[in-house]
Every structure is written in structure tokens, then in C-alpha cells.
Amino acid sequence: MPYIPLTGPEKRGLLREIGVSSLDDLIRAIPSALRGPEMSLPEGMSEPEVQRLVRDLGALNTSGLDFLSFLGAGSYDHFIPSAVQEVISRQEFSTAYTPYQPEASQGTLQAIFEYQSLMAELTGLAASNASHYDGATSLAEAALVALRHTERPKILIARSVHPHHREVIRTYLAESTCRVEEFGFTAGGGFDRQSLAAKLDADTAGVIFQTPNFFGIVEDLAGIADQVHANKSLLILSGHPASFALFRSPGEWGADIAAGEGQPLGMPVSFGGPYLGYFVTTQALLRRMPGRIAGATEDADGKRAFCLTLQAREQHIRRERAGSNICSNQALCALAACAYMTFLGRQGMREVAELNLDRATYLREKIAGIKGFEVAVSQPIFNEFVVKSPVPFAQIEKKLAAERIFPGVALETYYPELRNRFLVCATETKTREDIDRFAEALAKC
Amino acid sequence: MLISRDDRLSFEKSNPGRRCVTMPKERLAKASVPAGLARRDPLLFPELAELDAIRHFINLSRKNFSVDTHFYPLGSCTMKYNPKINEWAARREKFAALHPLQKPETVQGMMRMLAELEDGLREITGMDRFTLQPAAGAHGELTGLMLVRAYHASRGDSKRMKVLVPDSSHGTNPATAALVGYRVIEVKSNARGRVDLESLKAVLDDHVACLMLTNPNTLGVFEENILEIARLVHEKGGLLYYDGANLNPLLGIARPGDMGFDIVHVNLHKTFSTPHGGGGPGAGPVGVKKHLVPFMPYPLVEKKGDGVQWAPKPQRSIGRVKSFHGNIGVLLRAYVYLKMIGRDGLLRVSEGAILNANYLREKLRTVFPVAVDEPCLHEFVLSLKQAAAKGVHAGDVGKRLLDFGFHAPTVHFPLVVSEALMIEPTETESRETMDLFIEAMKRIAFEIETEPAKVKNAPYTLPVRRPNDVLAARKPILTYRDLLREEAVAAEARVG
Amino acid sequence: MNFPENLRYTRTHEWIALTGNKGKVGVTEYAQKEISDVVFVELARKGHAVAQGKAASVVESVKAAFDIYAPLAGVISDFNQALESNPGLVNQDPYGAGWLFELEVTDPSALNTLMTAAQYAEFIQSGAGH
Structure with a gap:
């Protein structure tokens, strides 16, 4: 059994030292009506099998590395040293x-x-x-x-x-x-x-x-x-x-x-x-x-x-x-x-903040230039902002999935009055090419 | 020399202009911060070269005890080995790089993992449904008591203002009940460390919302009257809450759901081997019986056809208890552990935990008296009342153990035992390790007789001696700036 | 242990010194020792009305927090500001500089319900105070 050093002979040794003949002698306080429940659970697996299982499960997930992700809304993809x-x-x-x-x-x-x-x-x-x-x-x-x-x-x-x-x-x-x-x-x-x-x-x-x-x-x-x-x-x-x-x-x-x-x-x-x-x-x-x-x-x-x-x-x-x-x-x-704060240090921390502002501002400018899409360009932002789209968000999400892009988070879920509006986020992890690609894909919606 | 003597803070190692990581230079837009919104104060972060920063943290790590370096016989904390495959799994980008607001279709592996973990927890505890959201045991308790409140409220039963807790309970139990607005009533333990049935009956009436119980309790013994206790509480319309801190010795042997508990929380960082991380993150999933499902927090997972989806919000849900879906990284580790152990392994875990605890108890009961002198389950409590006569307290023995390379047991808890030393070895410790621990305990018992001062002033071999906690509390120094201020005052005093 | 004659005592180890309807309150030497090093005093609030035997202040050591109960009913009229920066005064001088708060007592005649120094000493001796 993994992680348990106790061998068969050792178990008998421990029981002898304790002065009882079986485990049952130690758990008499547990009413017999409760003991030995039926459980529908699979048997344990070996480590290589579990590694394989985890990889297989992982393969069913599309991560922010498989797709270009502009999701934020309270959880942000940042560079980690x-x-x-x-x-x-x-x-x-x-x-x-x-x-x-x-x-x-x-x-x-x-x-x-x-x-x-x-x-x-x-x-x-x-x-x-x-x-x-x-x-x-x-x-x-x-x-x-x-x-x-x-x-x-x-x-x-x-x-x-x-x-x-x-x-x-x-x-x-x-x-x-x-x-x-x-x-x-x-x-x-x-x-x-x-x-x-x-x-x-x-x-x-x-x-x-x-x-x-x-x-x-x-x-x-x-x-x-x-x-x-x-x-x-x-x-x-x-x-x-x-x-x-x-x-x-x-x-x-x-x-x-x-x-x-x-x-x-x-x-x-x-x-x-x-x-x-x-x-x-x-x-x-x-x-x-x-x-x-x-x-x-x-x-x-x-x-x-x-x-x-x-x-x-x-x-x-x-x-x-x-x-x-x-x-x-x-x-x-x-x-x-x-x-994180120590490795970034005084300069790095400020640069990260500046880069977020820079990438989000660039993305906002790009989207502002797409016909039909609206953004409030004068508002001070940090790394995300709201986009109003000419078509329902679900449609955009679907089209961009084909381009391997997560476009953002629909606001209607949380604010019913904010229809066709979504939140996009660009952190320092985004490059000019990423943002250009996103804007191009949006323009095709 | 093993441990670096450079004890300075990172701030004190700082040198202007040094840095570790570099960031992209290119700027894509002309972005500026409006004057009224710009930060004005300088950011006094440390400035270090990467080697110095790494050395700083690695040397800090070497000043810690940890499960991977030392035996931790900490009662009620279940400091078992944290398998490395758990860490391997949690680091996979196919899990770590998933955004919580991705559509379920794009995260089916994750969703399936959550659903299977819930299945496993249900089977192991005998409950009907689990929320995986709570971030810790105490957070699970809070969720559980909110469920209790919502349940009674839905029945128009507003008179139930009392929550019963045994006097041996964990401190979080009464604190949680009070936080949710209940009056806490303590139930006395009997001489054998169990809930005293007569005392229970005396306080049990139709004003009781819930009884919170840890079973086995903090004395390491099973509440043998649990079925009777459940009957009594339910008869009066109250609910029964299971604090899962001590679930480890029951795996595969008995289930709280079968004992009559309506709500349970499970500490994945104890029973399910996820690392404690120096105090978190943990996870405290909460399981309930059918009648409480409509009140559960959301989101909940649900199998649908071939896939797994988010379930519709329960009709009378108490709401969210946390952002997003829970401490996923911890849940994933627990899932991996469950896969490794499986049904057959559960019994081996509990058996190992019980045998190890009883072996230690048997060997130590002649050294110090055991609070409840009968076979225990996962842990037992020694009382150092006699040593106290020599001026040595349970806490001192804990400190002296550090010199022998063992973490201290849980000290001065439970409160019902004076000078308590609570010991839980877990199933992952070998007999050889336990024998060394027994030797150390015997040696300390001898020292108490022969040179008590040595025990009272321990430890001697760690990075620091006992910190002055009175000074720390009287004059809180909580940041580097506080420290600078304190040093300036001291310097001025010297000059003056 | 020192229990001054001019004070009256409670079973919860507070003392009160009554002059007219003003009563100064603190903890006894016995309590001070039981509490051990006081690290913080949550001061009673001025103008707050308290019933006899109700918590009016909290005294903390590193490992415990103790409620301090009003020996008599009244309104808090003053508190010991010095404890804010120097809570150790409670240990050093429990009957003097370590006083906790002052009470405008509603019914000064209720003083008779409290123990005298001799009665309190006996109470401690008997072990009933534990």
C-alpha cells in the first residue's frame, strides 16, 4: 500500500506490543451496526496509472495556453517569475x-x-x-x-x-x-x-x-x-x-x-x-x-x-x-x-503595472477602431474594460473559439441590463501579435 | 555551518538598482495615468539580485520543521505524508492554467475530476451531496452552520437559537456558531471523555438548532453513544453537525452519515493528504443529507449525459461562500490521493493510524498518564499534571522535543485535560520513527525529574530560542516600517 | 497576598473603591497573577451603562482573554488611558496605577452585596475562586 510503511509481520508485532490480538479489539467503542459500510469506490491504482489518468483528464481541458485568453473578471493571467x-x-x-x-x-x-x-x-x-x-x-x-x-x-x-x-x-x-x-x-x-x-x-x-x-x-x-x-x-x-x-x-x-x-x-x-x-x-x-x-x-x-x-x-x-x-x-x-513581490522588486512591480495599462490601452484602441464595437476610450483603466458588441456575445464566443481565442466574460450574466457587453482583459502576458490577432478576429464577427 | 546566519529581512538586504526579473521593454500604446489618480508614495520594495533573493528564501525554508524533514505528532492535525504525485498533478498547466470563468465544455477534465471527488467523499462519509467550495475546515463549519440556520428558517422555526458543543471541542466550533448568531452552550464530558448523556439531556430542548461533534473526539475516543445522541437531538428537532477533523481513523470502518449526522465537513489537508503549506491553503468540503440539499451553496457539479455541468442553483441556496469554485488545486491533490488509495486502501489507512496511535499510547502511558486510559483511535492525550508540580508545563515538553528533532505535539488542548499533550502519529510513520520519539519522551521525563530547568528553557538547538511573545503582543511590530521606527526610537534613546 | 481593607471585592476578582457614587474598578492581585503578563486591555467605553456582573472590559494575556465584570450597576464615567500604552501596569500595580475604569454607581448601597477584604481572602483561601 502506498505511503504506509506497516508490513504484515510488523502489524502483528504492533498488536503484540499493544497487547491485543486484532484491530477489532481497538475499535470496540464503535457500535457494530456502524462497522464495515458498503462503499462503491474503485480500487486503488499505481502511480504510473494515476499519472496517466491525470494526463488523460488534462487532455480534456483547454487551457489558457492552448487558447489565447482575454479572460479576467477577478482572476488574472500574469507572468510568474x-x-x-x-x-x-x-x-x-x-x-x-x-x-x-x-x-x-x-x-x-x-x-x-x-x-x-x-x-x-x-x-x-x-x-x-x-x-x-x-x-x-x-x-x-x-x-x-x-x-x-x-x-x-x-x-x-x-x-x-x-x-x-x-x-x-x-x-x-x-x-x-x-x-x-x-x-x-x-x-x-x-x-x-x-x-x-x-x-x-x-x-x-x-x-x-x-x-x-x-x-x-x-x-x-x-x-x-x-x-x-x-x-x-x-x-x-x-x-x-x-x-x-x-x-x-x-x-x-x-x-x-x-x-x-x-x-x-x-x-x-x-x-x-x-x-x-x-x-x-x-x-x-x-x-x-x-x-x-x-x-x-x-x-x-x-x-x-x-x-x-x-x-x-x-x-x-x-x-x-x-x-x-x-x-x-x-x-x-x-x-x-x-x-513574487520580492523577485519583481521595486522596479519590476511598477513595470508590471505599466505593462498592464499599456497592453489594455492598446487593445482598447484596436477594438475602438472596429466597426460596430464600442468602448469608452476616455475612461481611466488598468488592465480590462467593457466592450459593447453589435452582436450577441454568445455568437462572438463561438466564432472566436474557432480561432482559438477566449474573448472575455459576458456581463449580462451578472448585470441583466448590460446586454451585448463583455469584459476583456489584457495583461503583460499579451504581445502586440496576440492583440492584433484578437482584434482581427473580432472584426470578422 | 548548516543554517545561514544572515537573518536579515529581504528589505535589509536591498540595494538600490538591483533587480531579478526583467520585463518587456516595448510599449504598444501611449498610456498615462491621470495626475489625480497616480500613486504618490514611493514603493519601498526590496531590490535584490536573483541569486540573493533565491538564497534568502531557501535559507528561510531551512529554518522550518516540516513533514518532509521531521515527525509531527500533532494531535487533531493529521500530519501525514503529502505524496509527491499530488504536487506533480497540481502543477500541470492543463489544470493550473484554466480560467475559472471558462465554459464547462472547455474544462471537462476538470469538471469530471470534481464530480468524481464528490462521489468519493459521498461514499466515504455516507452523505448525499457535497459542496467543494469551502476553503478550510473553519470555512466548512461556517457553511454548515449557515445551512443549519437556513434549514430551520425555512420551516418557520425561529426559536432555535442555541448550538451545543462539547467542552472538548475545537475552538472553531463555538466561534463559528457565534459568528452565525447562535448562543453557544457547552456540554460536559464524562470521566471517560465522552459526551455525558445526562448533561446533554439537561440542555436539549426545542431551542437547540444543532449539536456540533467531532467523532472520534479530541481525546481520541469514539463517542460510543453516538446513535443515542443522534436520536435525542433529532427527536427535539435539532440537527447534528460532524466536524471532520478526526475522520482519518474511520476511513472504511464507519461513516458519519450512518451515525445520523446531517452535515459534515472534511478537512482534505488532514485526511486526504494535501500539504498544510505552513497554515493553508486547505479545503473543507461540506456534505449534507437529502433534506439539506435545497439550501446548499453553489456552484455544484452535476453529471449530465457524458459530461459534467454546473448544476442549477438550489432553490433556497444560502448563496456563494467563496469566489468561483473552491480551492481547486487542493481538491485536485485530494482526488489524486483518493485514486491512489482506493477502496481497499482506505481500511489500511485507518488501521495504520489506529495501530500507530495505540502503540505510542501503550509505550508512553507508563511515562506520563493518559487522560482516557483505554484503546484510542487516531490520537490520545497525555496529562502532564504531575510534571507541573516541578514547574514544567506541557508546552515546555513540546519545546524540548524540538531539540530532539521532533515537532511538538498539540499542547494545552483539549481544554478538559489539564497540561494536555495530544499525540497523533498518523499511518505514514514507521515504527522506527515512533521508537525514536518514545526514547525522546522518556529522556525528557527523566530530565523533568533531574534537571527541570533544562526542559523549562528549551529549545537550545534551533535558529532561535523562545520568542518573547509578551513583548510581541504589547508592542506589535508587524512590518518592516514598524521595525525601522522601533530601531530609530531605540537609537534615539541611546543617544539621549 | 495583599487585599486592601478599603476595597470591596467580587467573586470574579474585581475590586471597587467607592467614593460617593463614583467607584474605581480594577482586578485583584490574585487575578493579576492568574492572568499573568497583561498584553492588552480593551478599555471600557465612557457613557456605557452596565448592569452588575456584566462584562465591561477585557484584559488579555498572550494566551487568554478575560472579561472584567462591573462589580455594581452603573455608567462608565472614565477609564485608565495609561493602560493603552502600558498594559503591564495591571500586573505591577493592580490597586493603583493599574486601575481599569470608573463607574458612576446607580445604587451605592449595593456595595454591601460585595465581599470585604477579609471575606475575599477567605474566599481565595478556600479555593472557591478557581
């Missing part, structure tokens, strides 16, 4: 447990500390946790922090925030005494200031924006922090983290919490996970921050050392009084993000 994969493949990282024993986990702890430092730097805020499950759950935790901190019952969220993220927040708050309201966006796709003003009230605990928003538009949040803070609510910002290297960071906008999807920082699209949720906040809200946090301190000899800290907030201590039930982070993903 080869070194990142090497780092996260180190078994000393990947097969380690949660760093509850700091002396035996300085590698993981220092990496988390560096991840926290990098995220704080990128978002322009003071303190980061060690990560959440993903962007959606991180935003939901941010909403919970706002509700608890202000002791108010309402979360106000822009409709231009990722639909999945909005849904998860609703799931988390369903049937509680709290409620979620949304404010709209204008015809141009940016958030609607009037709609926000109408709904920002004395019940509002927190206001959530995404920038760049789900439509790819970089929001102008001038004056928003003042407006939200004057109302004694918290400002929560989400958005593509690499964009913060080029555009104003959440901290620069005056946000109290930055929470969102960290996948673009070195994680492959992987059909949706594992990713990581970043969560960064101000000094003032530090003690309200859920999740794991690494801190620097000294060891018994006065040497710098790292350990998990502020643990008295957490479930294993506070049990039912804890602010969140989370007891893990996406540590290996946080390591990937840490390595």
Missing part, C-alpha cells in the same frame, strides 16, 4: 504546519512578516494580516469589522464591486440583524456619487468600493474618504493589487481597510483557487483585524525572532467571543505573493 514556483515548491515551506511553534517555524514566520510588510507598502496602510481565503471572504470579514467597530447595522457596497464578492458578503450577513445595500454606477461605469450620497446614512457601518472596479475602471475617489468619515463610517477598498503600484493606493485614498483578491501576485488562475485574500488596515483598527498575524520580537537571548501575535483575538482563545472563526491563512499563497 520561475523562481516563485521554486520557492513555494520547497517542502520545508509546503509541508510545514501552522507556525504555532515559532522556534521551529522561523522560515514561515519571517516570510509572513515580509508578506505583511510588502502588502502594507503596496496598499499604503499600516498593518496587514497573514491573508484570508480569497478576496470575497476577506471583504466579508472587512464588512464584519465595520459592523462591529461602528455598532451600526448596514453595509453599503458599490454595484461595481465583483459580483461574487458582493454575493459572499450577502451570504455572510444573511439572516443577521445587519443588512447590505448597494449603490449604483453611471452609464460610464464609474460609481454613482448621487446614489452613494442618497444611501449613506446614520446606519451605515462601512462603504465598500473596488478600484479598478469590476468594469476595469479606475475610480476617482476624491473626497470620498472625507464624506464617509464625516458620516462616521469606515471606508473599505478592494481592487487589483498590482494596480496600486501605479495608481493611488487604498491608503492614499484614505481607506480604513484594504481587502481584496491577491491572486494576481504570483498565483496561477487555477480554475479559481487557491488564491489569497489580502487584508490590510490602519493602526487604529489593528486590534479588530481578524486572522493570523506575525510579529517581530526578541528571543530569550535578545536575538530578533518572529512569532504569531495578538492571538487573544482568535478563536482558539476566545472561542464563542472571537470576532471571526478563521483559524488558518493561505500561507503558501502568501509565500508565493511574498516571493
